[in-house]
Amino acid sequence: MPYGKKEDKKYREELQKKILRLKKQKNAVILAHNYQRDEIQDIADITGDSLQLARAATEVNADIIEFCGVRFMAESASILNPDKKVLLPVKEAGCPLADMITPEKLRSLKAQHPDAACVCYVNSSAEVKAESDVACTSSNAIEVVRSLPNKQIIFVPDENLGRYVQLQASEKEIILWRGFCATHIRLSEEEAARAKKEHPQAKFLAHPECRPEVLKLADEVCSTAGMFKYAKASEVDEFIIGTESGMLYRLEKENPGKKFFLPSEHLICANMKLTTLGWVAYSLENEVHEIMVGEDIRVRAKKSLDKMLEITYGK
Ligand code: CIZ
Numbered sequence: 001m002p003y004g005k006k007e008d009k010k011y012r013e014e015l016q017k018k019i020l021r022l023k024k025q026k027n028a029v030i031l032a033h034n035y036q037r038d039e040i041q042d043i044a045d046i047t048g049d050s051l052q053l054a055r056a057a058t059e060v061n062a063d064i065i066e067f068c069g070v071r072f073m074a075e076s077a078s079i080l081n082p083d084k085k086v087l088l089p090v091k092e093a094g095c096p097l098a099d100m101i102t103p104e105k106l107r108s109l110k111a112q113h114p115d116a117a118c119v120c121y122v123n124s125s126a127e128v129k130a131e132s133d134v135a136c137t138s139s140n141a142i143e144v145v146r147s148l149p150n151k152q153i154i155f156v157p158d159e160n161l162g163r164y165v166q167l168q169a170s171e172k173e174i175i176l177w178r179g180f181c182a183t184h185i186r187l188s189e190e191e192a193a194r195a196k197k198e199h200p201q202a203k204f205l206a207h208p209e210c211r212p213e214v215l216k217l218a219d220e221v222c223s224t225a226g227m228f229k230y231a232k233a234s235e236v237d238e239f240i241i242g243t244e245s246g247m248l249y250r251l252e253k254e255n256p257g258k259k260f261f262l263p264s265e266h267l268i269c270a271n272m273k274l275t276t277l278g279w280v281a282y283s284l285e286n287e288v289h290e291i292m293v294g295e296d297i298r299v300r301a302k303k304s305l306d307k308m309l310e311i312t313y314g315k
Contacts, residue, residue: 018285026063032046037273039277049138051312063084070088071088076126079129086291086292087284090274093274096181098123121155122137126297135304155175160180189213206242207223207224209243231251231260241260242263
């Protein structure tokens with residue numbers, strides 16, 4: 001985020017110093033999602049997608065995990081680390097997609113399809129994970145679905161990702177839920193086509209939460225982790241990035257000389273941007289807002305996350 005005024009820059013530097021001091025004092029680790037503000041990514045120990053962060057959360061040696069992201073991500077860290085204090089800097093930082101399905105609705109869907117396995121995207125509540133056989137992220141959704149013996153797969157809550165998985169795993173019958181990401185859905189086919197016209201040399205990388213008509217225009221459909229990999233390995237030096245705007249910061253930093261363009265000015269997740277340096281300092285200093293999951297739900301939700309990690313990493 002741009003800081004126009006001199007005093008803003010000074011204030012930001014003071015907060016960053018304070019956060020680093022608190023982090024040491026409290027033996028905390030800061031995890032930040034790829035969609036976080038630039039200055040939050042700068043103070044993070046690890047920046048990544050939800051799969052990388054979920055995995056990192058099982059490996060860190062810290063008393064406190066300060067999770068700069070949205071609630072379902074902090075919940076996953078807490079589910080995997082019951083002995084650690086997991087803090088979410090802003091308690092209102094939620095995910096509208098995760099709220100589009102409830103455990104009651106999922107139970108009713110499962111009752112209608114008793115032979116189906118249930119896969120939930122990580123963008124879901126702990127209760128929904130507890131009702132599911134396995135979780136997945138946009139990095140491993142196809143692999144997870146393919147690993148299951150069932151032909152029928154209930155896939156919740158993101159319809160676009162589920163539809164994309166269906167195209168890749170045509171041997172399966174995917175039962176979709178009509179959830180959507182309020183940020184990715186805003187990228188229109190017209191905007192994507194316009195960006196391609198304006199940058200004819202660029203590769204268009206689109207996130208699978210985008211609309212199917214946008215995905216059809218993409219050179220590559222991939223998760224945020226996939227975008228980092230693709231941009232680094234590619235000989236091309238211009239890319240249109242069809243996902244949340246926070247991605248550009250690290251993409252530019254890690255790929256000097258390469259250019260990255262957003263196809264729409266609407267690719268901003270308001271929930272991700274709620275986390276500011278001020279909130280991180282406040283949260284660490286006062287040890288709020290702790291994310292805790294009731295033990296029964298936690299144990300059941302952990303099974304679906306563990307299964308995902310086992311399928312992806314073999315452990
Ligand atoms: O899995 C995640 O972290 C999300 C929300 C997107 C992505 O592709 O990384």
